[in-house]
Amino acid sequence: GAFRIRKRPVEAQIDIGGIEAALDDGPHRPTALREKIIFTATQGGNTDIWLLDRSETPSFPSRLTSNPYYDGEAAWLKPNGTVVTYTSEDSTGQQDVWIRATEGMFGPQTTRVTQNGGTEPAWRNMLVSDSYSNPALIYKLTDNQGLSRLITADLDFNMASLPMFTLPIRFTNPPVSLPLHTGPVFLEAPIDNAYWFSDGSDNFLIYGGNDPTRLYEVSFFQEEYDFATNTSFGIRPGLVPSHPSISPDGQFVAFSSQDDIWLSPIGGVVAWRVTLGNTIDAYPDWATNNEIVFQRKNTSGAKWQLWAVQRPDDVP
Numbered sequence: 001g002a003f004r005i006r007k008r009p010v011e012a013q014i015d016i017g018g019i020e021a022a023l024d025d026g027p028h029r030p031t032a033l034r035e036k037i038i039f040t041a042t043q044g045g046n047t048d049i050w051l052l053d054r055s056e057t058p059s060f061p062s063r064l065t066s067n068p069y070y071d072g073e074a075a076w077l078k079p080n081g082t083v084v085t086y087t088s089e090d091s092t093g094q095q096d097v098w099i100r101a102t103e104g105m106f107g108p109q110t111t112r113v114t115q116n117g118g119t120e121p122a123w124r125n126m127l128v129s130d131s132y133s134n135p136a137l138i139y140k141l142t143d144n145q146g147l148s149r150l151i152t153a154d155l156d157f158n159m160a161s162l163p164m165f166t167l168p169i170r171f172t173n174p175p176v177s178l179p180l181h182t183g184p185v186f187l188e189a190p191i192d193n194a195y196w197f198s199d200g201s202d203n204f205l206i207y208g209g210n211d212p213t214r215l216y217e218v219s220f221f222q223e224e225y226d227f228a229t230n231t232s233f234g235i236r237p238g239l240v241p242s243h244p245s246i247s248p249d250g251q252f253v254a255f256s257s258q259d260d261i262w263l264s265p266i267g268g269v270v271a272w273r274v275t276l277g278n279t280i281d282a283y284p285d286w287a288t289n290n291e292i293v294f295q296r297k298n299t300s301g302a303k304w305q306l307w308a309v310q311r312p313d314d315v316p
Contacts, residue, residue, distance in 0.1 A: 007314060009274055014293065014306040016052055017060035026303030027052075027061075028295040031084070032287035033076045038064065038084055038102075039295075039306060040072035049074045049086055051102065052306075064100065064108075069093075076102075077135055078125040079248060082163035085113070085121040085137055097121040097139045097153075101163035113153055113169055117141060124196045124203070127250060131200035133159055134172055136223075138194055138205065148191050150178040150207065150218070152225055176225040181209050181216045181232065191216075193283075197246040204266065206233060206253060208242040215241050215255060234268035245285045245292075252311070254284035254292050261294050263315060274309055281307070 014037065016027055027039040027050070035055040040047060047070045052061040065071040069089040077083045081102070088098045097118040101108035113121070118139040126132065135155050142148045156170040180191065194207035205218040205228075215233035233253070235241065241255040241262065253264050259280045264271040274292065275281045284294040290311045295304045 010310040027306045028304040030293045031076045032285045032293035033081045038074045073120050075122045077123040080129040087119045095119050122194050127199045152176045179230045193243045206244045213240040235271045243283045247286045249289050256282040
């Protein structure tokens with residue numbers, strides 16, 4: 001392909017209020033929405049999710065969970081922003097999908113969505129908050145053979161009532177296993193980090209697969225999961241992309257590859273490297289249409305830090 005001289009990326013480290021020293025691993029797996037960032041971090045051996053509001057000065061993160069076992073893999077409901085979904089482990093070691101309000105007068109509600117296991121949940125993020133009357137999410141379910149599937153969960157409470165949600169959790173549709181890529185031996189590829197975007201009618205769900213490592217796109221109309229199709233996301237081979245994230249306007253996909261953050265139009269074909277240098281960059285997520293938050297470390301042994309990069313203005 002044609003090469004052209006690009007401007008250097010505009011990057012900045014995100015201040016997390018001086019708590020870095022207390023964290024075993026540094027902040028990672030960010031999910032961002034405008035000025036707010038939720039991240040996973042371990043302190044004293046306990047992994048939880050934390051909330052940072054960059055509009056506050058000084059900004060100091062607050063812990064959102066205090067479960068003595070693992071909590072992580074958080075994802076905002078965008079652009080609504082009043083609830084997150086995340087993975088939480090219980091005393092038996094089973095991991096399930098939970099949801100939690102990030103605000104609310106009476107203390108935030110927290111409740112469990114799955115009973116039989118589930119990880120890496122992602123909301124159906126929308127172009128506008130009222131594209132659908134009810135929220136929906138997908139999560140990864142892995143069987144004891146190590147085979148993963150993507151399962152839908154249409155939650156039976158009204159978007160307009162958030163951050164309050166109706167308990168116990170009920171579903172408006174039975175869960176559906178979405179079609180996955182089948183590899184050369186017809187085994188469904190393992191999956192990582194699905195991201196779901198809807199403009200109110202067309203749905204694009206993108207995830208990383210390992211057979212071979214590339215991105216796959218599941219598309220369907222409204223809630224017609226049974227008619228969903230799965231295609232390989234068309235970017236050049238050799239990029240080994242993972243951890244995709246779709247911009248709030250549905251125009252771009254950010255992903256990590258070769259220790260950098262990359263950007264591609266929603267239709268694929270071309271990809272631009274957004275971060276440069278010798279650092280290890282991963283897990284991009286869009287705070288706005290112009291800002292991507294991601295995790296970075298200088299060497300494989302260092303702690304993660306949170307950074308932001310502006311979408312280059314020479315990307316069409």
